[in-house]
Amino acid sequence: MSDLAIRTAGLTKRFGAQTAVDGLDLAVPRGSVFGFLGPNGSGKTTTIRMLLGLIRPSGGESHVLGERMPASGDTVLPRVGALVEGPAFSPFLTGEQNLRRFDAADRHSDPRTRATRVAAALDRVGLGHAARKKAHAYSLGMKQRLGLANALLMPRELLVLDEPTNGLDPQGTREVRALIRSFAADGTTVFVSSHLLAEVEQLCSHVGVMSGGRLVAQGTLEDFRRTGAHPRVRVKTPQTDAAAAVLARLGVAAVARDAASDRDAVTGILPPDGPAPEAIVAALVAAGVPVRGFEVVGESLEQRFVELTGEGFDVVA
Incomplete structure (x- = not known):
């Protein structure tokens, strides 16, 4: 069979x-x-x-x-x-x-x-x-x-x-x-x-x-x-400029501030040979950046679909 x-x-x-x-x-x-x-x-x-x-x-x-x-x-x-x-x-x-x-x-x-x-x-x-x-x-x-x-x-x-x-x-x-x-x-x-x-x-x-x-x-x-785009890191901190500088120095690409509703956070995309998440946190702390939250966000099914097709998708349940 x-x-x-x-x-x-x-x-x-x-x-x-x-x-x-x-x-x-x-x-x-x-x-x-x-x-x-x-x-x-x-x-x-x-x-x-x-x-x-x-x-x-x-x-x-x-x-x-x-x-x-x-x-x-x-x-x-x-x-x-x-x-x-x-x-x-x-x-x-x-x-x-x-x-x-x-x-x-x-x-x-x-x-x-x-x-x-x-x-x-x-x-x-x-x-x-x-x-x-x-x-x-x-x-x-x-x-x-x-x-x-x-x-x-x-x-x-x-x-x-x-x-x-x-x-x-x-x-x-x-x-x-x-x-x-x-x-x-x-x-x-x-x-x-x-x-x-x-x-x-x-x-x-x-x-x-x-x-x-x-x-x-x-x-x-x-x-x-x-399979697809690299995961993102998200740092919650009141010092977004300082956090962005540390992330850029570590080679974390496409650093951007979050939406206006959450101004105390910054995100970046991890490259394939990028630093481990714990190394990023250690570097932020060593630079005096207060870290109130840190997460690694994997790619969602929606993101993967858009990457493959370039089209939007209905995500309403």
């Missing part, structure tokens, strides 16, 4: 003269929660559609759960649960009736166990109490959870979730986040497409970043943070 739940090689999709996905080489380890990052229009949803066999690639290949797609869709897709571009339900059917309808449309499902599986899926996502409520009366968060319940009607090795918290309020976001964590705890590989950095940082073990249809980085979340 492959140790990758998803693997692509040179995966490409063109729409006329536009290349939506360009030479994608993706590697999603089994058992991971993989955050597929990128701003809207970067090629995330097109990639997901190709992985699920909803559209054919223009070039390259993809393997899902160790099998070639879309050729092996009949054997792969029953093992994959998906929530793509938000759930769509019949508004005047209940949550339970909607799930029964979707399950009946799945030729791999067993009608003899349908009632049991629908009830279990609703309970799993916390909608057992609302099973007989009409879907039009569901909140957006409840509809997202109902979509997840639909993805769980059969045992799944892989869940593919496209923007699962899109448009949710903070409470709905927390509910969906908790559900995704529970799926991962059960050993399911979860592939989460998102443009919300806060979600990825709280949920994911691995990350890949799309920009302009190309994959610009992938790896573990920790490696992703460590």
Whole structure:
């Protein structure tokens, strides 16, 4: 068995003269929660559609759960649960009736166990109490959870979730986040497409970043943070000019005062061969600079993204 739940090689999709996905080489380890990052229009949803066999690639290949797609869709897709571009339900059917309808449309499902599986899926996502409520009366968060319940009607090795918290309020976001964590705890590989950095940082073990249809980085979340710009040091002191002079003498680059709301602090970027943090503190004290606070700030996921793509990002949870 492959140790990758998803693997692509040179995966490409063109729409006329536009290349939506360009030479994608993706590697999603089994058992991971993989955050597929990128701003809207970067090629995330097109990639997901190709992985699920909803559209054919223009070039390259993809393997899902160790099998070639879309050729092996009949054997792969029953093992994959998906929530793509938000759930769509019949508004005047209940949550339970909607799930029964979707399950009946799945030729791999067993009608003899349908009632049991629908009830279990609703309970799993916390909608057992609302099973007989009409879907039009569901909140957006409840509809997202109902979509997840639909993805769980059969045992799944892989869940593919496209923007699962899109448009949710903070409470709905927390509910969906908790559900995704529970799926991962059960050993399911979860592939989460998102443009919300806060979600990825709280949920994911691995990350890949799309920009302009190309994959610009992938790896573990920790490696992703460590690779890139150098960490910054921040000194809190009433003598910012003296602190800046000491930092400059030590080779700490790009020294700058903090915002006006925090005038008694100065920051600088550590070079690769820069002094150890304790040596910086010792030099400040030796120079008579009163140090009221000192920290080394690693690179955030947002900073790493901007460094890779030069684009801003939505960081609202």
